[in-house]
Amino acid sequence: MKYFNSDYYTYKDSKLYCEDVPVLKIAEEFGTPAYIYSKKYFIDRYKEIDEALKGINHKVFFACKSNFNLSVIKTFVDLGSGVDVNSEGELFRALKAGAKPEKIIMSGVGKTANEIKLALENDLLMIKAESEEEIILINEIAGSLNKTARVAIRVNPDVDAKTHPYISTGLAENKFGVDPETALRLFRMQKDLKNIIFTGIDMHLGSQITKVEPFIEASERLAEIFLQLKSEGINLKHIDVGGGIGIHYNNEKTFLIKEYADSLISVFKKLNCEVFLEPGRLFTANSGILAVQVLYTKKTSRKNFIITDGAMNDLLRPSIYGAYHHVQPLVITDGKPDIKADVVGPVCESGDFLAKNITISGCKRNDYIAVMSAGAYGMVMSSNYNMRRRPPEILVDGNNYKLIRSRETFEHIVYDEENLL
Numbered sequence: 535m536k537y538f539n540s541d542y543y544t545y546k547d548s549k550l551y552c553e554d555v556p557v558l559k560i561a562e563e564f565g566t567p568a569y570i571y572s573k574k575y576f577i578d579r580y581k582e583i584d585e586a587l588k589g590i591n592h593k594v595f596f597a598c599k600s601n602f603n604l605s606v607i608k609t610f611v612d613l614g615s616g617v618d619v620n621s622e623g624e625l626f627r628a629l630k631a632g633a634k635p636e637k638i639i640m641s642g643v644g645k646t647a648n649e650i651k652l653a654l655e656n657d658l659l660m661i662k663a664e665s666e667e668e669i670i671l672i673n674e675i676a677g678s679l680n681k682t683a684r685v686a687i688r689v690n691p692d693v694d695a696k697t698h699p700y701i702s703t704g705l706a707e708n709k710f711g712v713d714p715e716t717a718l719r720l721f722r723m724q725k726d727l728k729n730i731i732f733t734g735i736d737m738h739l740g741s742q743i744t745k746v747e748p749f750i751e752a753s754e755r756l757a758e759i760f761l762q763l764k765s766e767g768i769n770l771k772h773i774d775v776g777g778g779i780g781i782h783y784n785n786e787k788t789f790l791i792k793e794y795a796d797s798l799i800s801v802f803k804k805l806n807c808e809v810f811l812e813p814g815r816l817f818t819a820n821s822g823i824l825a826v827q828v829l830y831t832k833k834t835s836r837k838n839f840i841i842t843d844g845a846m847n848d849l850l851r852p853s854i855y856g857a858y859h860h861v862q863p864l865v866i867t868d869g870k871p872d873i874k875a876d877v878v879g880p881v882c883e884s885g886d887f888l889a890k891n892i893t894i895s896g897c898k899r900n901d902y903i904a905v906m907s908a909g910a911y912g913m914v915m916s917s918n919y920n921m922r923r924r925p926p927e928i929l930v931d932g933n934n935y936k937l938i939r940s941r942e943t944f945e946h947i948v949y950d951e952e953n954l955l
């Protein structure tokens with residue numbers, strides 16, 4: 535089998551370490567399934583992109599939808615990052631984690647009036663509008679609050695990001711943003727919108743994009759709109775290129791951050807605008823693993839199954855996107871032959887799997903497995919299906935580690951139902 539090693543997860547004496555801590559130690563202490571994150575990974579990724587973009591005026595906003603644990607958001611906030619929130623709930627978390635409102639931007643194709651009101655009351659840096667009706671509503675709410683809303687318009691550039699259809703967002707057929715012609719028309723409404731000031735153009739092409747070309751093509755379209763508006767006397771301040779940078783789950787060929795940053799610089803430098811970025815997956819996916827324990831193994835006439843205590847409710851990506859997550863043992867035991875197997879959970883669905891048809895060195899009952907690259911869109915998508923408690927989260931920092939969210943209790947999940955019987 536293949537063993538994935540990185541600067542953050544590596545085998546020493548046959549044991550998988552996260553930074554300087556054996557993962558087995560954490561799994562035994564907190565039980566499994568458990569999410570484990572490397573803090574150094576967060577810091578390195580933030581610094582890498584910030585450094586690569588130093589040739590241009592830029593601001594980075596961590597897309598906390600990828601991982602909204604307060605300690606994770608705080609790590610980015612402490613580094614100087616802004617935060618991109620997609621809902622009232624994410625705004626609540628960002629503020630609790632210590633993000634300053636002037637460093638928070640709000641996305642979302644379907645913001646409620648209350649979300650818009652909260653964004654304005656909190657004086658967030660900017661709201662990204664995705665339709666004419668939303669712009670009119672923002673204008674109305676801002677008027678009623680006696681405020682001027684800073685608004686960017688999300689443009690759907692109709693560029694094929696060549697990613698999974700469920701995470702592609704920049705095609706004409708997708709629900710996101712408005713087409714470039716409509717965007718121009720909406721920006722031209724500026725003179726009639728007394729309570730809005732348009733500050734920028736925004737896009738988000740999709741997620742897990744592994745080629746730089748779609749970013750360049752779409753950036754050029756945004757630059758054209760920016761210049762057209764400038765020629766008409768509508769001066770925007772920033773262009774927001776969203777998130778979407780692809781990472782290694784397996785052996786995908788991805789671009790270098792330097793290459794991505796250089797492309798943005800070459801498109802935008804001449805515009806003299808500020809560039810905003812909203813990375814999510816890049817910042818969090820490979821920081822994290824889901825540690826699980828083998829409950830049973832079984833061989834049917836067709837297949838080997840490794841049944842673990844981790845399931846689709848803990849990590850949904852394999853079930854909904856058919857996403858690949860590498861799995862490897864927490865402890866390598868010599869002499870175990872490789873087997874082909876499906877790694878599945880205890881949930882009553884055939885779609886409940888963490889990895890399909892993978893090669894792993896033979897696992898037996900009670901062995902531990904790491905499901906790699908689980909730091910993004912992992913815990914945030916977890917649920918209580920089958921009345922399963924969501925896993926704890928643990929943050930590793932050098933040779934220290936700490937619990938940053940406990941395993942849920944059944945009482946948490948039942949909430950107030952008992953009082954309402």
Ligand SMILES: Cc1ncc(COP(=O)(O)O)c(C=O)c1O
Pocket residue numbers: 597599600618641642738740741742776777778779812813814815816
């Ligand atoms: C508006 C917006 N910005 C940023 C992101 C983060 O994307 P990624 O995790 O691919 O970087 C998303 C993800 O869906 C998004 O919708």
